[in-house]
Amino acid sequence: MEETTIDYIIVGAGIAGTSLALELHKRNQKLLIVDEFKKNTSSRVAAGMLSPIVPRNVQKTWKCFDIFPNVYDYYREWEDTLNEKFIYQIPGLQIHKNSSHTKNWRKRSRERGFDILLKDIPREENIYPLKMPFGGSLNLLSGRLDVQNFMNSAHLFLKSKGQIFKNEACNYNQVIEQPNYVNYQNYKAKGVIFCEGYGVRKNPWYSIIPLNPSSGDLFTYEIKDLDPSYIYKMKEWIIPLGGDKWLAGSTYHFENDDETIYNEDAEKMLKQFKEWVKQPIKIIDHKKGVRPTVHGRRPFLGSRKDHPRLFVYNGLGSKGSSLVSFFSPQYAEHLTEGIEIIEEVDINRLFTSGSEHTYQEN
Ligand SMILES: Cc1cc2nc3c(=O)[nH]c(=O)nc-3n(C[C@H](O)[C@H](O)[C@H](O)COP(=O)(O)OP(=O)(O)OC[C@H]3O[C@@H](n4cnc5c(N)ncnc54)[C@H](O)[C@@H]3O)c2cc1C
Known part of the structure; x- marks a missing residue:
């Protein structure tokens, strides 16, 4: 079969994969998006509630003022592009x-x-x-994000712009990482970003995430x-x-x-x-x-140093709808411009000595 060269492969089209796909599309990247599209995945069930307050002890949420009130403008801009209504304050x-x-x-x-x-x-x-x-x-x-409507209209939009969707479970054996690119079936890309939510537990490279x-x-x-x-x-x-x-x-x-x-x-x-x-x-x-809640309650972004072309986007826990408005644009900048990922969410914190979740490969 003829090889097709693209920029990135996204595995998982929940809110993490979908918002990242939109941000990469905005930066002129050609994408393959792979998902099984099951009905009861986290983003397909989620309420999409947005709140800057954690009721327990009446605290501000993590990164409160980085996210609020900007989150509303973030989704309003996508409403304009996708020509759909999904954000409500x-x-x-x-x-x-x-x-x-x-x-x-x-x-x-x-x-x-x-x-x-x-x-x-x-x-x-x-x-x-x-x-x-x-x-x-x-x-x-x-407020509330209508997550299902956001994702469905984003998928329709991305398809209409020529981005490729594959309705299947990722076959990890077909992900072949080379020094300068990655192959998946007949696709050749700069990298694969695994946005699998709870599905990450089966991922050969990222099941190390402390789910x-x-x-x-x-x-x-x-x-x-x-x-x-x-x-x-x-x-x-x-x-x-x-x-x-x-x-x-x-x-x-x-x-x-x-x-x-x-x-x-x-x-x-x-x-x-x-x-x-x-x-x-x-x-x-x-x-x-x-x-996809994790110990330590902070997301995981970036790629392992020993697998630099295999990226992850996970650990959004119970706050995916608000967190992606802050992290997906940054992640797209990282993938296209090399802008550094903030340490707090870098996957490599799992490998730092002294880390609570230090991972030893044997
Ligand atoms: C009951 C409930 C209520 C919630 N309420 C809120 C709320 O009010 N506000 C809020 O912000 N968040 C809420 N959340 C949490 C929020 O939904 C999550 O933070 C968010 O859905 C995580 O998104 P994700 O894209 O990381 O994972 P997911 O939504 O799980 O998406 C992962 C995708 O990857 C696909 N996938 C996995 N493995 C593979 C594979 N091997 N090959 C191909 N595809 C694969 C899956 O099919 C899925 O589509 C709620 C969740 C639940 C369950």
């Missing part, structure tokens, strides 16, 4: 559970740097549609007569989808990669919501996927 109404909860959030919202993220809602302020006996907080920069998978359930609910101007959140959250539909979630089954859907998880979640959502709730859909 929606304030989050955090309902306080008890007085100590109220105290923590209040204290934090008065700290420097939190003023553009949070706004206190006093108990007596009664303009919100749910009862808040302990008051609440407004998470001003929260700590967490499976999660996500529900679509029908809730009538609830004002769709907010994402509502106690511990669990509901996001307006339009009409009477709401996205609800999500569960965390830590250190667990079981993809089976259990009714008891649906019942448990419903019970939790009924404690604070007074309107009747009907379950319309229930999905489950495995998040």
Whole structure:
């Protein structure tokens, strides 16, 4: 078969592979994108919630101000190019559970740097549609990416621009790394970037990533007569989808990669919501996927020094939708211009002596 020369091969078209493909396409790179396109992969299930606040101890997320509020402009630009709507900035109404909860959030919202993220809602302020006996907080920069719509429209766009898609599982035996290029079947490229999410556990070069998978359930609910101007959140959250539909979630089954859907998880979640959502709730859909969470909770980018043409993009955990807006453009610059990857996310941290996850090849 005749050899086809391209720039890069991307294995895995979840949010990592798809956003990187868009960024590389923008930089005039010719691509082959390989994926099995299974239904319940992490990005196909994900809620796409964006929030600069971690509720536990009311902290800012990692790289908060590198990502927020820029993440909205990032996706709005892609909306213009792809001619689709998928990004929504929606304030989050955090309902306080008890007085100590109220105290923590209040204290934090008065700290420097939190003023553009949070706004206190006093108990007596009664303009919100749910009862808040302990008051609440407004998470001003929260929102949602419709991940499925973003990925589907990106794939259509990339195909229409002549980028090549292959619907198959990557056959690792056919990845042949040479000093100056890589062959995969009849393709010759500068490198392969593995963006396989939880699938990386089977990758011969990158299964060294310290995965700590967490499976999660996500529900679509029908809730009538609830004002769709907010994402509502106690511990669990509901996001307006339009009409009477709401996205609800999500569960965390830590250190667990079981993809089976259990009714008891649906019942448990419903019970939790009924404690604070007074309107009747009907379950319309229930999905489950495995998040590619890792020990240390930082992504992995770059290539191993002993396999310089085989790259990885993984470890996005439960924050893929926001993290890619910051890392995919940087990664594309790294691949096309040689701009260095920041140390915190460099795969080679696994090989540094003294690293918690030092890897010894024998
Ligand atoms: C229930 C749930 C709720 C979530 N909610 C949110 C949220 O609200 N906000 C948020 O930011 N994130 C959320 N996430 C997490 C987010 O989805 C992940 O961070 C993100 O999906 C990771 O994307 P990825 O591209 O790295 O991996 P994936 O989405 O898993 O994509 C990997 C792709 O690689 C393909 N692949 C794997 N191995 C191979 C192979 N050998 N050959 C070919 N193809 C292969 C797979 O088919 C898949 O398409 C949620 C996840 C779950 C499960």
